[in-house]
Amino acid sequence: MKKNRSFYVKIIISVIFLCISSFFFLIKFQTDMEKREDEVLRNDVQKYVEFGAIIVERTLEGYITSLSGIAEPLGEGLLQTDEQMEYLKGILDSHAFVRLGISDLEGNLRVTDGVRTDIEIDISDCSYFSEVINEKHYVVTEIEKSRVTGKRVFMVSGPIFNPDKDVVGVLHGAIRLEDFHPYGDNDIHYQNLYIQVIDKNGNYIVSNQDKHLPGDNSSFDGLRISKGDVPANEIIEMIRQGKSIVTKRNYGDVDYTVYFEPLKLNSWYMVVAVNDTYIAERVDSFMKTMVYPLIIKILCILILLYVLVLFYIRRSERQKLRKEEKLRKQLLAGVEGFMVIDLQADKILRCSEALIAPYSKKISYSNLLEFWKDSLIAPEYAQKTADKMSISSIVERFKAGVDTETIEYPIQNADGAMIWRECVIMVKEEDSYLMAYSIYRNISSKKQTELLLKEKAERDYLTGLYNRSYCVEVVNQLIQSGKLQDNRKQVFVLIDLDNFKSINDNLGHQIGDKALQDVANILIHHFREYDVVCRLAGDEFVVLLKNIPAKTVERNIAVLLNKLQLTYTENLQSVSITASIGISFISEHGVTFEEVYTKADKALYLSKERGKNKFYIYSEEYKK
Numbered sequence: 001m002k003k004n005r006s007f008y009v010k011i012i013i014s015v016i017f018l019c020i021s022s023f024f025f026l027i028k029f030q031t032d033m034e035k036r037e038d039e040v041l042r043n044d045v046q047k048y049v050e051f052g053a054i055i056v057e058r059t060l061e062g063y064i065t066s067l068s069g070i071a072e073p074l075g076e077g078l079l080q081t082d083e084q085m086e087y088l089k090g091i092l093d094s095h096a097f098v099r100l101g102i103s104d105l106e107g108n109l110r111v112t113d114g115v116r117t118d119i120e121i122d123i124s125d126c127s128y129f130s131e132v133i134n135e136k137h138y139v140v141t142e143i144e145k146s147r148v149t150g151k152r153v154f155m156v157s158g159p160i161f162n163p164d165k166d167v168v169g170v171l172h173g174a175i176r177l178e179d180f181h182p183y184g185d186n187d188i189h190y191q192n193l194y195i196q197v198i199d200k201n202g203n204y205i206v207s208n209q210d211k212h213l214p215g216d217n218s219s220f221d222g223l224r225i226s227k228g229d230v231p232a233n234e235i236i237e238m239i240r241q242g243k244s245i246v247t248k249r250n251y252g253d254v255d256y257t258v259y260f261e262p263l264k265l266n267s268w269y270m271v272v273a274v275n276d277t278y279i280a281e282r283v284d285s286f287m288k289t290m291v292y293p294l295i296i297k298i299l300c301i302l303i304l305l306y307v308l309v310l311f312y313i314r315r316s317e318r319q320k321l322r323k324e325e326k327l328r329k330q331l332l333a334g335v336e337g338f339m340v341i342d343l344q345a346d347k348i349l350r351c352s353e354a355l356i357a358p359y360s361k362k363i364s365y366s367n368l369l370e371f372w373k374d375s376l377i378a379p380e381y382a383q384k385t386a387d388k389m390s391i392s393s394i395v396e397r398f399k400a401g402v403d404t405e406t407i408e409y410p411i412q413n414a415d416g417a418m419i420w421r422e423c424v425i426m427v428k429e430e431d432s433y434l435m436a437y438s439i440y441r442n443i444s445s446k447k448q449t450e451l452l453l454k455e456k457a458e459r460d461y462l463t464g465l466y467n468r469s470y471c472v473e474v475v476n477q478l479i480q481s482g483k484l485q486d487n488r489k490q491v492f493v494l495i496d497l498d499n500f501k502s503i504n505d506n507l508g509h510q511i512g513d514k515a516l517q518d519v520a521n522i523l524i525h526h527f528r529e530y531d532v533v534c535r536l537a538g539d540e541f542v543v544l545l546k547n548i549p550a551k552t553v554e555r556n557i558a559v560l561l562n563k564l565q566l567t568y569t570e571n572l573q574s575v576s577i578t579a580s581i582g583i584s585f586i587s588e589h590g591v592t593f594e595e596v597y598t599k600a601d602k603a604l605y606l607s608k609e610r611g612k613n614k615f616y617i618y619s620e621e622y623k624k
Contacts, residue, residue: 019299026295033287049261052183052195053270056206057263059182063156063173064138066095071171074102075162079169080110085117097173099148102160104169105133111148111172121147123172132157132170140266142199143177152177154205180206194256194273197263200240205268226251228258235260239269249273336421341365341436343391343427355440366391378410378418385409389423394436398427408443420447460535462513463520471534471542475593478544478586490586491545491553494600495523497564498578498612500539507570515568515577522563527556542597544586557581557615565613580607581615589618 070091074084080102088100089112099119101111107124110117123129128139138158146153153174160169183195183206196207202220223232228249238245238260245260255276260269337352346364355368363371373386387393388407397405407423422443427436458470466474478490497519504512516539523533523543532544545553564579582604590596603616 026291029291033291046259048193048195049259049270049272052197052272053261053263056182056197056268056270059180060140060156060263060266063096063140063175064158066097067138067156067158067171067173070095070100070173071158071160074171075160075168079104079160080108082117085110085112088112089114089117095173096175096179097156098153098176098179099172099174101172101174102169103129103172105167109172113148119148128155128157129170132159133167136167140268142201142267143203143205146174152203154180154199177205182206194271196271198269198271200267200269202236202239222251223249242267248276336440336442338440339365339436339438341391341438343395343434343436346391349435352440372411376411378412381409389425394425394427395434398434403427408447419444463517463535465520465523465541466532466534468534468536471532471536471544472593474532474544475586475596478546479591487550488547489545489550489553489588491543491548492584492586492589492596492600493543493545493557494582494584494597494604495519495541495543495564496580496604496608497539498580498608499575500577502575503568503577506573506575507568511568511570515566518566519564519579522560526560526563553583554615554617557583561613561615578613580604580612582607582618583615584618 070088073087077084084102088102092100092112092114099111099113101109101119101121103109103123107122107126107129109121109123111119111121113119126141128141131139136159138156141155141157143152143154145151153176156173156175157170159167160171162168182197194207197205199205202223220232220236223235226232226249228247230245230247235245235247239262242262244262245258247258247260249256249258256273257276259272261272262269337355338350339348339352339355340350341348346366348363348365348368369386369389373382377385385407388405394405397403403426405425407425409421409423410418411421412418420443422441423438424441425436425438427434429435458466460467475492481490497515500512500515503515516535519539519541520533520535523541527533527543527545530546532546534542534544536542545556548556561579561581565576567574567576582600582602584590584596584600584603586596589599599618603618606616607614
């Protein structure tokens with residue numbers, strides 16, 4: 001009963017913990033959603049800023065293009081003539097300009113409004129007039145009251161050039177602010193955004209909505225009465241310096257994020273303001289319609305799963321104990337013994353009886369290892385194994401960051417049979433003592449399987465000879481083996497059968513396979529036991545002669561050629577084969593398999609070319 005009560009208490013506590021965790025997760029999720037929505041909306045607003053600026057700039061560029069086309073023929077004669085004014089009067093209706101005028105270099109401006117052509121104004125004190133003449137480019141002015149009609153206008157002014165490309169006057173086009181509508185009905189309309197254009201004095205030029213931000217005549221009026229993260233005067237100064245600005249502003253009871261972005265063509269600014277409450281509304285709507293129902297469903301599923309998990313914990317604990325016991329038995333299977341060594345004192349602290357040398361139980365680890373090397377480990381592995389298991393090697397590996405090492409080696413057991421042993425050495429530092437823990441396991445079955453697989457991987461399936469990959473490995477070993485005794489060579493013998501294709505074509509592939517097996521048998525019995533015989537592919541063979549006296553190579557190969565003269569008969573048809581052989585010397589003729597093979601192949605080609613059933617040793621004269 002107590003166990004059951006404890007079990008259900010755990011369930012209740014877990015469910016309460018899960019609910020509390022979910023509550024805090026929900027709060028964090030909502031906060032993250034608000035941040036994410038804010039980022040998304042900021043990106044959207046930035047796109048509207050860029051898009052809105054492009055629309056205004058393209059509209060102004062259109063005015064400049066129109067004015068440029070009008071100005072082109074004017075520089076060919078005297079300025080402000082009646083003929084030129086009539087020309088401007090005649091084209092006024094086909095353009096967006098409410099008035100067109102020409103000023104001379106002294107600032108005397110003569111204007112036509114489509115009816116009159118004798119309106120004269122002095123603009124010599126206007127900065128844009130001087131800028132056009134001095135910089136020779138088009139200027140879009142700030143908003144100002146027209147000296148003719150008193151209405152709010154802005155001017156597009158550009159130079160008039162004579163045929164010699166000198167500025168002889170300035171052409172002016174006036175645009176009424178009330179006629180300036182760069183945003184059509186389908187361009188930019190967003191109920192949560194104020195998108196508008198102002199000049200450097202804060203005067204409103206155009207907006208995407210029927211109303212502006214607070215401030216009847218100037219954006220700066222509303223800016224001065226608003227509160228935000230940057231003082232209004234500082235923002236105004238930054239605008240007059242042509243800088244981009246993003247600021248948080250409060251107009252009355254509404255918070256906005258406001259973007260100020262300068263246009264490229266003049267000192268006008270794009271102003272985009274987004275209502276911050278819109279972000280919260282979007283998040284709240286999303287949470288209520290999508291997130292909250294989903295979280296409730298997930299929470300119910302999690303509670304159910306959690307109850308099921310706890311229900312099966314008790315049963316799984318027993319299964320876990322049984323698995324651990326089984327694993328322990330598997331780990332200990334084949335274990336011959338263990339040893340604990342004090343590496344600094346070279347002392348065996350604990351050791352299985354089976355591992356101790358028979359003549360002393362107080363032997364040091366180094367002396368025990370020496371005994372194993374001399375009496376137990378297979379001679380060809382003895383020195384290498386003893387070196388890896390020595391105290392100096394163990395300590396050196398530990399200092400290099402390797403605290404576990406596995407060593408495999410063959411030993412002779414009490415019955416005289418050869419078995420494979422695995423030694424796993426683990427090193428730990430305990431209270432300034434360096435301790436080694438080693439486990440010894442019999443891995444003969446595993447090793448025999450590995451060796452068998454390795455043997456199969458290295459052998460040709462048809463002839464039983466070594467294959468190409470093993471041949472490459474042995475050649476590389478011979479190259480690295482170092483200098484030989486005087487008058488001795490490491491020889492690469494490349495053998496190719498002559499007329500072998502005729503056996504397959506006339507006698508069949510079974511006879512062809514028998515011929516390959518016969519050649520393999522001849523090669524194995526002809527050469528020494530420690531020479532390596534390989535079949536590279538098809539009817540191509542390689543023999544690696546190790547450490548052979550140079551004077552015996554030619555005599556040996558000449559005898560082999562006679563043995564490889566074979567004849568096969570099937571269905572009253574007979575086919576004879578011979579062999580052509582090319583020879584190169586390892587290291588002397590190449591330091592890679594590819595190099596010694598290539599040079600032996602050149603010698604082989606010479607044997608084929610000069611009648612077959614011959615052999616040649618590579619010489620520099622075969623290069624070509």
